[in-house]
Amino acid sequence: MNIDTLLENCDAVLITSPHNLQYFSGFAGGEGFCLLSSSSKTIFVDSRYTVEAESECIGFEVIEFGGGNLFELITEQLNKISAKVICYEDLYLTVATFNRMKEKLDGMSFLPLGDKADVIRSVKTDAEIALLREAERIGYMAFEQVLPMIRLGMTENDLAAELEYQMRKLGASGNAFDTIAISGKKTAMPHGRPDGKRLEYGDFVTMDFGCLYKGYCSDMTRTVVMGEASPKQIEVYNTVLAAQLEGLKAIKAGIVAKDADYAARRIIEEAGYGSCFGHSLGHGVGMLIHEQPNLSPRSETVLVPNMIVTCEPGIYIPGFGGVRIEDMVVVKENGCENLTYSTKELIICG
Ligand SMILES: [Mn+2]
The missing domain is CATH 3.90.230.10 (Creatinase/methionine aminopeptidase superfamily)
Structure with missing residues (x-):
């Protein structure tokens, strides 16, 4: 699939919905955070899914989070690729998670993904x-x-x-x-x-x-x-x-x-x-x-x-x-x- 469309106008896209996680990373466990950029593919999962993600997500770096450090780990990754604008799944992310993300990923700009992934999947x-x-x-x-x-x-x-x-x-x-x-x-x-x-x-x-x-x-x-x-x-x-x-x-x-x-x-x-x-x-x-x-x-x-x-x-x-x-x-x-x-x-x- 072509992720260039997803990366239009942004440096990285954060995938969080179960179906788009499976489509873009191969991870079928349903709960995880997949960060795609032109130079890196990372998936963040908790310990219930580490083994599964390692076997399903070919070409991905699997990072295990726990104890409330998810957004710290995501920030580290975003800094590594010097990302300034991050695209998020506005159709699926809850307002609560989005607000938490905005607060934790301080200094980033956020761009809604809209139906771009859905159009690719059609x-x-x-x-x-x-x-x-x-x-x-x-x-x-x-x-x-x-x-x-x-x-x-x-x-x-x-x-x-x-x-x-x-x-x-x-x-x-x-x-x-x-x-x-x-x-x-x-x-x-x-x-x-x-x-x-x-x-x-x-x-x-x-x-x-x-x-x-x-x-x-x-x-x-x-x-x-x-x-x-x-x-x-x-x-x-x-x-x-x-x-x-x-x-x-x-x-x-x-x-x-x-x-x-x-x-x-x-x-x-x-x-x-x-x-x-x-x-x-x-x-x-x-x-x-x-x-x-x-x-x-x-x-x-x-x-x-x-x-x-x-x-x-x-x-x-x-x-x-x-x-x-x-x-x-x-x-x-x-x-x-x-x-x-x-x-x-x-x-x-x-
Ligand atoms: Mn029908």
């Missing part, structure tokens, strides 16, 4: 794409395992637990976010939460879930119907599916993100459900479940090859229910490669 390397591909495979394999278990009378919590259990069995280290497994009228809430509600005849059931695999997230959504689908359910489902397919067709290098959003949104608007699709078409996925680029109606970001994004239109009707269908894709020169293999035909369960 275009994936081949190694990252391989990890995201495997993460998504774990997700859809778990879905295939769970589909035949979906029965009338089971609770949403049971369903969420099965999805998470299967992902873990398939190699995930955790969940990428809180699993959504909701049914009936609750499916009108895009981010509804599972509870003890039982799956009933005629319910839509929306499952939006993802795993963590070697620090990378997966994300997919499928909606099924219990027992039998009503004509209106079929109409809503097919409208979302048509929009999702249009969105996938639009996603390719060179398109402006808002135009990809509109390609899908137009289908939903023309079917008369425009007011029922409040969120964006999709988002980037990587070490974070939601990262750049944002495929929103306002996003001017131009997609480039090897971005990984979701395509997830939905229709949500209060008092009736909702449908969302989500795949995760790699942006290519002339289209996109879908990493989510599960069927999108309307599935009847129970």
Whole structure:
């Protein structure tokens, strides 16, 4: 990766967020302070992580701190490289830590990093794409395992637990976010939460879930119907599916993100459900479940090859229910490669 962008207008950048620590230093322990300059790479960790950092951070000097001497050690390092301006992660550093840093690193100027690291991370390397591909495979394999278990009378919590259990069995280290497994009228809430509600005849059931695999997230959504689908359910489902397919067709290098959003949104608007699709078409996925680029109606970001994004239109009707269908894709020169293999035909369960 290119750290020159990070070092624009500053002498050193201090990385503190878990995902950027892993991305820029290799350190996967989550808690540490990574100082990058054009001439040095240093990571400061406490004794819980010294051994780990020494094995993970290739080309880095690992400095162990303890007993409140962190900022003294950082100051020593900054003096060594004659740094005057230090860039910090304003999006992630707490105000408390920032204030402490300002007080301890007396005489330094501070520059916010903004979204520079996020923009760098939005275009994936081949190694990252391989990890995201495997993460998504774990997700859809778990879905295939769970589909035949979906029965009338089971609770949403049971369903969420099965999805998470299967992902873990398939190699995930955790969940990428809180699993959504909701049914009936609750499916009108895009981010509804599972509870003890039982799956009933005629319910839509929306499952939006993802795993963590070697620090990378997966994300997919499928909606099924219990027992039998009503004509209106079929109409809503097919409208979302048509929009999702249009969105996938639009996603390719060179398109402006808002135009990809509109390609899908137009289908939903023309079917008369425009007011029922409040969120964006999709988002980037990587070490974070939601990262750049944002495929929103306002996003001017131009997609480039090897971005990984979701395509997830939905229709949500209060008092009736909702449908969302989500795949995760790699942006290519002339289209996109879908990493989510599960069927999108309307599935009847129970
Ligand atoms: Mn998503």
